[in-house]
Amino acid sequence: MVIFMKICIxxxxxMMKKGDYPLEDESKDYCIYCARPDGTLQSYKxxxxxxxxxxxxxxxxxxxAAHELAIRTLKKMPAWEHAESL
Amino acid sequence: MNQKTSRQLxxxxxxxxxxxxxxxxxxxxxxxxxxxxxxxxxxxVSHGTVFLHFSTQEAFIAEVVQYYCNQIALRxxxxxxxxxxxxxxxxxxxxxxxxxxxxxxxxxxxxxxxxTEARDAFISVQSAISFxxxxxxxxxxxxSIPAGSLFNMWMGLVHYYLANGDLFAxxxxxxxxxxxxxxxxxLSLMEKKD
Numbered sequence: 001m002v003i004f005m006k007i008c009i010x011x012x013x014x015m016m017k018k019g020d021y022p023l024e025d026e027s028k029d030y031c032i033y034c035a036r037p038d039g040t041l042q043s044y045k046x047x048x049x050x051x052x053x054x055x056x057x058x059x060x061x062x063x064x065a066a067h068e069l070a071i072r073t074l075k076k077m078p079a080w081e082h083a084e085s086l
Numbered sequence: 087m088n089q090k091t092s093r094q095l096x097x098x099x100x101x102x103x104x105x106x107x108x109x110x111x112x113x114x115x116x117x118x119x120x121x122x123x124x125x126x127x128x129x130x131v132s133h134g135t136v137f138l139h140f141s142t143q144e145a146f147i148a149e150v151v152q153y154y155c156n157q158i159a160l161r162x163x164x165x166x167x168x169x170x171x172x173x174x175x176x177x178x179x180x181x182x183x184x185x186x187x188x189x190x191x192x193x194x195x196x197x198x199x200x201x202t203e204a205r206d207a208f209i210s211v212q213s214a215i216s217f218x219x220x221x222x223x224x225x226x227x228x229x230s231i232p233a234g235s236l237f238n239m240w241m242g243l244v245h246y247y248l249a250n251g252d253l254f255a256x257x258x259x260x261x262x263x264x265x266x267x268x269x270x271x272x273l274s275l276m277e278k279k280d
Contacts, residue, residue, distance in 0.1 A: 012156075012210070013217075014163050058216035060234025072206050 010034035010047060010079040030079065044083040048074060101139045103129050108150045113188035117147060117196050117204075144201045151193070151204035158186050159214040166218035172276070175222045176240065176269045179215050183244070184261040191248045191260075212241065228276060240272055 006015045008031035015031050018024045022035030030041050033050075042050065048070055055066035074080040090098075107129040111120050122143050126133045140146035165178035183190050193200075193208045200208070219240070220233040228236070247268065251260040 012159075014160055016164070016167060054217070055213065056234070058220045058233050058237060059212060060232065060238055069206065069209065072202070073210065 008034055008077075010041060010074075010077055011051070012077060034079075041079065044074070044080055047080070097139075100129075100131060100135065104131070104136060104139060104146075105150050105153055108146065109154055109189060112150065112192055116192050117151070118199055122146065148201045148203035148207070151200065152207040154186065154189060155193075155207035155211050158182060158190065159211045161185060162211065162214045163218075166215065169218065169222065170225065172219075172222040172226055172228070173269060173273055175218055176272060177265070179219075180244070180261050180265045180268065182215075183248075184259075184265075187248070187259065187261055191251060194245045194248050236276075239275075243268055243272060 006029065007013070008015060008029070010030045011034050013020070013031045013033065015021060015026075018026060020031050021028050022030065022032050022039040025039060028035070028039070034042055034047060036042055036046075048067075051070040051074060052063070052066045055061045055069060056063060061069065074083065104125060108120070108125045111125055111128060115124075122136050123133045125146075126136045136146065140149060162179060162182040165182050166175055169175040169178050197205055197208055216233075216237050219237050223229065223233050223236065247254050247260050247264055251258070254260055255263045
């Protein structure tokens with residue numbers, strides 16, 4: 001069986017279940033981790049900060065290296081390919 | 087109206103064949119040690135044809151690594167998403183690696199030498215598992231040691247065995263042979279930390 005799933009346009013996470021969507025709204029193209037509490041997409045500034053902190057917290061990466069890695073990673077995502085680096 | 091011409095289809099097929107062939111050869115011979123001409127010959131195209139699809143060798147490597155790292159990250163996520171315990175997660179992580187073990191091992195060995203884009207793609211695989219790993223630690227109340235340190239301890243263990251697979255499993259299949267040993271050892275360290 002072929003299962004079609006959406007990939008978050010902001011971070012690339014596969015969205016496989018209702019709980020992966022902001023406010024369980026499956027019409028959204030971004031995941032719960034890229035949304036604000038009201039369900040709207042975070043700004044680039046917010047996402048860059050969150051991604052950098054995630055890399056530091058879960059993989060122990062140096063702050064500057066994590067920041068640079070986050071910039072390069074987000075640049076590849078459809079939501080942020082034209083975003084200006086901070 | 088949007089149907090692709092046979093020429094466009096042929097072009098896409100050739101590119102896909104080059105990526106697939108590169109994956110096989112990289113898995114066997116390594117990434118940096120493979121010449122573009124070897125891949126072209128194995129894919130039955132001329133050396134020049136490779137450059138119609140990829141501007142440089144670096145761009146070619148980056149695209150192949152990114153394509154398969156996306157596959158590995160997706161697989162890792164699929165396996166990990168339904169895991170509840172840390173044991174289930176570690177097992178799922180190794181299952182994901184096992185499907186791509188020869189290629190993954192080359193990434194482990196050559197990581198620092200890869201083009202930046204390719205290396206970033208490999209790190210994205212680690213991010214996919216570190217996300218689930220940190221959530222599993224929280225669920226099990228294992229919060230006295232920083233999640234990043236525990237994650238790197240696990241990755242260090244797994245990658246050491248893969249990088250030295252010729253010593254640990256000369257027949258190949260490091261993960262299949264050591265899956266239980268690696269997970270049991272890591273989890274027993276967690277139990278003794280208090």
